[in-house]
Amino acid sequence: MNWLSLDAFLTRIRPFRESLALALDMVAVALAWQATYLFRLGFERWFEARPGYDHWVMLAIVALYGVLLKLFRVPKGMWRFSGFGEVKRLAAVCVIAGLVAAVAVLMAQLTAVPRAVLALHPVFTLMALATMRMGYRMLYEHMRSRISGSAQEQRRALVMGAGDAGRLLVAGIQHQQGWVVVGYLDDAPEKRGARVAGVPVIGTLGDAARQAELHGITHVIVAMPGATTVERRRALDLAGKTGLAVLTVPSSQELLAGRAVNQVRDIEPEDLLGREPVQLDEGGISECIGGKVVLITGAGGSIGSELCRQVARYGPSRIVLYELSEFALYRIEQELGEKFPHIPLVRLIGDVKDLEHLRFTFGKYRPQIVFHAAAYKHVPLMEEENAWAALRNNTLGTYHACVAAAESGAERFVLISTDKAVNPTNVMGATKRAAELVISHMAGQGHATKFMAVRFGNVLGSSGSVIPKFKEQIARGGPVTVTHPEIIRYFMTIPEAARLVLQAGAIGESGQVLVLDMGDPVRIVDLAKTMIRMAGKSEQEIGIRFTGLRPGEKLYEELIADSDQTLPTRISRVRIAKLGDQHADGALLEWVKGAMDNRHWAREEVVGGLKQWVSEYGVPVPRLASDAAAGEASR
Known part of the structure; x- marks a missing residue:
């Protein structure tokens, strides 16, 4: 079996997961109804002993199960994570649906429907629904182990930047650190549709949100160390709009200092500065200090x-x-x-x-x-x-x-x-x-x-500055505290x-x-929102709380x-x-x-x-x- 093709197929249908799950569950309910008749009547009387209105009863029961499955939010569950909690929800649906169906059939005096079928159908349905989920989980984990050597759930990544850094990143993390790189995003027209290190270029940087939803992405990695600060900031903004966790590779300065390109890291203050760092006189400094x-x-x-x-x-x-x-x-x-x-x-x-x-x-x-x-x-x-x-x-x-x-x-x-x-x-x-x-x-x-x-x-990242404070607050689940919605600072x-x-x-x-x-000032609340996005969270999830200016604090710093x-x-x-x-x-x-x-x-x-x-x-x-x-x- 071509496991990569199966993985690609599953990612393509992922946007329709809830609808497909509900449809498959309803098919399973109908098949369980047939299996219950087969168990009760045997092959000889499977069809002959049924009443003429049986198919209408089955359709009504299937619709009942569909409504209850939606009410219990069962289709939202991800089958590859199915466990005892999911089985408990399914059992609740089957018990309630079985009771309602039995009472409705008896009250309607549909006496030709066997009582044993009404009693056993919820059991058969629960077995069918649970078996589908367990089977899918086993298949998924086997597919993952065949692709990456590990049955554990992988981190699925989009890499922004299909240059040398992106290629080295994929070569370094693919299959070895629990990563599956689904594709690259790059604005270069000549790279559109190409394959780099066996991974396709599937769109431009602006396609990040759409491609992330389509392929079930969990992480977006910005691999553009040679880009200007403005270009990197644009890529980070687009990555942040996906609502996923955003990582990046070391900058060009970090690479020169000996850091490996495949050492993905969290977003640092340098990445959020939004302007080109000042280039200083290295020769003069060396002469002064050497x-x-x-x-x-x-x-x-x-x-x-x-x-x-x-x-x-x-x-x-x-x-x-x-x-x-x-x-x-x-x-x-x-x-x-x-x-x-x-x-x-x-x-x-x-x-x-x-x-x-x-x-x-x-x-x-x-x-x-x-x-x-x-x-x-x-x-x-x-x-x-x-x-x-x-x-x-x-x-x-x-x-x-x-x-x-x-x-x-x-x-x-x-x-x-x-x-x-x-x-x-x-x-x-x-x-x-x-x-x-x-x-x-x-x-x-x-x-x-x-x-x-x-x-x-x-100074971004210094002790007591907003970056470490915001990171800590986001890690705790919020809220992020900002003194005033209009406060600005130079960074x-x-x-x-x-x-x-x-x-x-x-x-x-x-x-x-x-x-x-120092260029243009930065609104602290905008910085907080960016940090929340880069952590893969939403403002509603974390929250931003304004605490008011502290004693002696300016709303606007002077131009220095x-x-x-x-x-x-x-x-x-x-x-x-x-x-x-x-x-x-x-x-x-x-x-x-x-x-x-x-x-x-x-x-x-x-x-x-x-x-x-x-x-x-x-x-x-x-x-x-x-x-x-x-x-x-x-x-």
């Missing part, structure tokens, strides 16, 4: 750990990992030791609030390049009870790191800032803006060290953020802040790369802004150190001082009246 001692504060955080990975690629002579969290430090040093065993690592538990330890560390290891990533960054956590901690860590900690770097003769010091520092409306943003002013102050003190900052928006990926930091270290001059033109206030660099879409300020004379630092020395822990004192020294720090955004109503809404 052979140098690099120190990274906050080395175990989301940005800090990615900085470590990116720095290691450029061959520094040593990386000094400075991190407060023992677990975070252990995790990144284990990863770097495995991937870059030739690079010496210094693993230090340290706190940027401890100036003396910083001085000892910088004096001992003499870092030439310093990336300052240690910071408290979660807006709601820093807004109320932890305002003093945010000021101490984000602002004073930056000053301490700058002092240690200047005293040890570091070449470059790069502060990692945030778009929240632009016209800040919250404590976290104000303390980061104050940290930028610290950089401005240090740049004006005549040190040999060049002090600069790099500022970017929200970049963790690797892109880390590369921008490295680029700042390579081209920045003292007193500058580098900003990234305003061409009217910034200057271009030789790197496309990376611009420079001056950090000059009227408080860059050290008065701000005196207030911060005084507040720390005098233990001014009250939030009111911290906020009052920040408003005095950070002139842009305004009144926090009030909670909108509509937020309360929005918080009750869900989809």
Whole structure:
């Protein structure tokens, strides 16, 4: 038997599954009626002893069974999954139909219909219906084992992209990992109707939803690593509209890093960015970092750990990992030791609030390049009870790191800032803006060290960001929580953020802040909907709940790369802004150190001082009246 042809036939009739199942069940009811007569009367009297109206009785009983089968939703069951639960539903239908049929025949005084036939027909019907389902399941599992070597239900996939990546993907997963690739989708006219690695090209990318329904697809795999970000995003959007789980193959950057093309993975933040990543000056970065001692504060955080990975690629002579969290430090040093065993690592538990330890560390290891990533960054956590901690860590900690770097003769010091520092409306943003002013102050003190900052928006996939949060909420079954239906943010990926930091270290001059033109902003609710679709779920199934703006949170973030206030660099879409300020004379630092020395822990004192020294720090955004109503809404 040609099992592939049988599989193709079954997939072609799959859209008509419910109608066919009901029709076959009704045929089985009619055959069971005949079998019951045969059992009761034998071959000699099978037809002779029946009343003339028997065929009308049979048709009425078949119709009765059809109605009850529909009411019990039996045709919706998938025969290849049939088990005891399905048999119980069939038994309920047969018992009810048998009782109703017997009562109706007796009340109609159709005495020529044998009582034994009325009693035995539900039993014969149940046997016939159950046998059909068990037989189909056995045939299906045997077919699957002959095709793929496993009798278990397979994941049926459509592959978007019939190029080399798609071919290698099919060769890697077909038959070996429980996958059955039904076909390719590709927009290239010359590939229409062709076969790649034995699998046909059955349509264009726009046919994804129709082909998925026709062939009983369970997964859609986007295999277009060489496509532009816009093309990949279009493919992901089309795949998401199928309502199925969406996977993808590694991007071209991941392939260059050594990841195998057949390692299908879930959708990552990079796939959803919707714009081309900024291409940076790799040669200049290599010249800046290669052979140098690099120190990274906050080395175990989301940005800090990615900085470590990116720095290691450029061959520094040593990386000094400075991190407060023992677990975070252990995790990144284990990863770097495995991937870059030739690079010496210094693993230090340290706190940027401890100036003396910083001085000892910088004096001992003499870092030439310093990336300052240690910071408290979660807006709601820093807004109320932890305002003093945010000021101490984000602002004073930056000053301490700058002092240690200047005293040890570091070449470059790069502060990692945030778009929240632009016209800040919250404590976290104000303390980061104050940290930028610290950089401005240090740049004006005549040190040999060049002090600069790099500022970017929200980082997809970082700890506490929306992507991990949405994934967790979707995995729990929802709802996905969004603060406001109109809230928008600018986004970049963790690797892109880390590369921008490295680029700042390579081209920045003292007193500058580098900003990234991040393209169009993204509505958070649209991002949530996309994540739900990519998980193969529906908005109705998961739900979206609006919780209202949090204290200090903006509805719209500021444009961090305003061409009217910034200057271009030789790197496309990376611009420079001056950090000059009227408080860059050290008065701000005196207030911060005084507040720390005098233990001014009250939030009111911290906020009052920040408003005095950070002139842009305004009144926090009030909670909108509509937020309360929005918080009750869900989809």
